[in-house]
Amino acid sequence: MPAVKIYDVVRIKKLRKAIDLQPDGSSIRAPQVDDIATIIEVYQNPPGYELECSGSDGITIWLWSFAPQDVELEVVR
DSSP states (O other), rough: OOOOTTTOOOEEEEOOOOOOOOSSSOOSSSTTTEEEEEEEEEEEEEEEEEEEOOOOSOEEEEEEEEEEGGGGEEEEO
């Protein structure tokens, strides 16, 4: 698990697992490579992250939980 913490802003470098987005009112579209998101939770057991990607208007584009092996992240701030 990379050294990330809650509220870090990250870029998705690689998705290692297909994302099957089922519309549920919390996401407009599925996460994509190069999306910028904020880590809103870091889970320890099992390890993982909850990420939120928002548009410039503050509206959530997607909200998704990732296992560390399913995504490669780069901290941008």
